[in-house]
Amino acid sequence: MAEDVQMKRIGEVELDEVNPHLRGRRVENHLGKTTPSSPDRDSNLDLPVLSSRAQHDKRVSQLRHRGGTSNLRTPETWRSCKFSSQSGQPPVCRWSTHPPxxxxxxxxxxxxxxxxxDEHHTTQVTTLSNGLRVASENRFGQFCTIGGIGKVELVELEEVNPHLRGGRVENHSGKTTPSSPYRDSNLNLPVLGSRAQHDKRSTTEFADKDKILYELEKHGGICDCQSSRDTFVYAASANIHGLDAVTRVLGEVVLRPQIAISELEGTRTAINFELETLSMRPEQETILTDMIHAAAYRQNTLGLPKICPSENLSKIDQSVLFTYLKHHHTPERMVVAGVGVDHDTFIESVSKYFLDQKPIWEQDSGLVIPTPGxxxxxxLAQYTGGVVQDECEVPVYAGPSGLxxxxxxxxxxxxxxxxxxxxxxxxxxxxxxGGGGSFSAGGPGKGMYTRLYTNVLNRYHWMYSATAYNHAYMDTGLFCIHASCPPTHVSEMVDVVVKxxxxxxxxxxxxxxxxxxxxxxxMLLMNLEARPVMFEDIGRQVLATGHRKRPSYFIDAISKVKKDDIVxxxxxxxxxxPSVAARxxxxxxxxxENIQAGLLHHEGKIPGNRGRLSLFR
Structure with missing residues (x-):
């Protein structure tokens, strides 16, 4: 009982010996004001100080009720504060349930x-006996990223299936053969990419995708698969101690997949849904990317669409996919890359699952379609230039977007x-x-001082976006500007872009x-801070050239660029x-023809147009 009284009196403190000006029940801080009741008294209490002390006393009281105690109220601390209202020494309390x-x-x-x-940041590259290249670079940390990158080139599959085309996988310049007089214009490369993304592929060792994900989760791993116009990328990130297990999963997915009918049907459903969603989205970048490539490389290589036509989905079966994999997933066309791994250990795991174990199409030749020729x-990609246009109604954003x-x-x-x-x-x-959209977030480093902002978006209120893109491939490239505006200003938009x-x-x-x-x-250095980006950089460079150039090489090359180089x-x-795509x-x-004439004019003037654009039309 006496201890409780002492605990309650902690807040009743006489501060005579601390400061003679602080007295009374309403202690106040020093602003030079006095009151009749206390001529020497200041007028405002420093409430945060007493409030903090009151909270501390409350916590001490709560600790006593829980059976714990505090050693903050030691005799030395009590005497140093000169708390005259306490005649006795407070009890010394200690923690009894927690170690110091x-x-x-x-x-x-x-x-x-x-x-x-001393860490040597060098990329090591080793070619195995079957032609597979293994590239890795060690990096500090407990996690690693590994994966396989495969090259996508041109394949004549007319004897396999006349419906299989597109995405730079086949060379279709409009020719026909007696065996396939009705050849369609698209390979379904996206079927494989979408299937890998949605189903992660069951394999000979893993019955379904859940088994694969469970194996990765043991090591804190995640996986991904992406397909582009020139490469397939399979990647996984996990704890470094799970390197062998993750390499096993990678080898199974790439070389020994089991393509079940149910998985194929699920992928078809997913792709159909994505195609429907694509047609209802206001964002048009994906469609326009396909259109500008079709205009730039008419009926050849990169000009074949990456978006899968819906009519081709039902024509792609297991044998067609296995035949495609057999001819593309070959050792000389792939690179297995890793970041944050020991090179020798990585080679040992890759050899075990990519060299010693055979692909499923070699184990069972009946999976593929016989194709002797x-x-x-x-x-090589042939740049042609041209125009592709689609006059339609583009969906608008739902709600009060203002667009x-x-x-x-x-x-x-x-x-x-x-x-x-x-x-x-x-x-x-x-x-x-540079460039961007009219609602892009600004700030330093966001490109607000690039030409397409200062010369276009900041000058023409009817321009809603203007962005420059640079697509680079092994044998060609495509530089373009994507812009958007209301339909009433399309003609003026062409003038602005051409200029x-x-x-x-x-x-x-x-x-x-x-x-x-x-x-x-x-941007280069910040992107390479991410381990997956560094993995892809290593894999793509080794796939293209057989070695990797260090970031310092590109930093130096960028610094040497002069005005004359740009011109x-x-x-x-x-x-x-020119290549033109419009939708x-x-x-x-x-x-x-007028657009081409404008690009050849020294001032970018298009024939028949008014000489000067108005900022307010």
Whole structure:
């Protein structure tokens, strides 16, 4: 009882000996004010101080009720504060249920501290006996990212299935053969990519995708598969101690998949849903990317659509897919890359699951369609230029977005392959053009000072987006500007885009060039901080060239880009025939011939148009 009284009196403190000006029940802080009742008294209490102390006293009281105690109220502390209202010494309290922090916790393993050592950040590349390349780079951390990257080239599959085409997998220039007089125009490369994304593929070792995910979850792993116009990428990230298990999963998915009928039907359903969603979305970038490639590479290689036509889904069966895998998932066309792994350990695991164990189509030849004359066509992409347009109603955003119905336009020029000496200058040019949407978040580093912002979006209120893109491949490239506006301003939008393309070969300021170079260097280094991005960089470079160039190489190359380099690559691109893709309300779209004439004019003037654009029309 006496202890409770003492605990309650903690808040009743006489501060005579601390400060003679602090007295009474309403203690106040020092603002120089006095009151009749206390001439020396200040007028405002420092409430946060007493409030904090009151909270502390409440916590101490709660600790007593729970059986715990505190050693904060030691005799030395009490006497140093000169609390005259307490005649007796407060009880000394100690924790009784928790160990002190000065001692190691029982049952916890001792920490393993990182040691200082000289790390050599070099990418090691080894070619196995079957031609498979293994590339890796060690990196500090407890997790690793590994995966396989396969090359997608041109394949003549007319003897396999006349309906299988597209996405740079086959070379279809309109020819027909007696065996397939009605060949369709699209391979279903997206079927494989979508199937891998949705189903993760059952394999000979794993009955279904749940077994694969369960195996990865043991090591904190995740997986992904992506398909592009020129590569397939299978990747997984997991704890470094699960390297062998994850490599096993990767080998099973790539070389020994079991394509069940139920999985194939599920993938067809998923792709149909995605196609329906794509047609109802206001965003048109995916469709326009296919359209601009179709215009730039008419009826060949990269011009074949990546989006799967719905009529082809029912024509793709297990034998067709296995035949495709047999001819594309071959060792000489693949690279297995890893980040954060020991190279020798990685080679051992890869050899076990990619070299010693055979692919499923070699174990069972009945899975594939007999194709004695089937061969991979290594034709180069042929840039043609042209126009692809689709006059339709583009969906609008639901709700009060403020965005009207938009018409979309893409104007492209032939660019440079990623191994071309002018690849780095055109990347700097792309960064200098920049761009974005009218509702893009601003701020430093967001591209608000790029040309398509300062010259287009900030000047023409009816322009809702303007963005530059640079697509680079092994044997070609495509540089383009994507813009959108209401259908009533389509003609003016063409003028604006053409003028900006022509202005690339004009006067270039030193400040904007340095800003673009700095932004490109920053983006490169920041992206490579992510382990999956670094994995893809290693895999793609080794697949294309057999080795990897260090980031320092590109940083140095970017810093050496001059104004003359930008002007030179811009003039070279402007000499190529334009590629035009348009979708939406485009009845006012100008002809391809007029667009080409405007690009060849030194000021970008299109024949028959008014000389000056109004900012307010």
């Amino acid at each position: 922090l000065s001692q190691p916790l029982p049952g916890i393993p001792p920490p393993v501290y990182a040691s200082l050592k 089937l061969a991979i066509d290594k034709s 009207p119905e938009l018409a979309h336009l893409v104007v492209g020029l032939e660019g440079f392959p990623h191994q071309d000496p002018d690849f780095v200058p055109v990347c700097v040019l792309n960064m200098m053009m 900006e393309l022509v202005a690339m070969a004009g006067m270039i300021g030193e400040e904007e060039l340095n800003r673009a170079k700095t932004q490109l260097q920053s 030179r690559v811009a003039k070279k691109m402007l000499r190529s025939p 939406g309300g485009i009845n006012k779209l100008q002809s391809w």
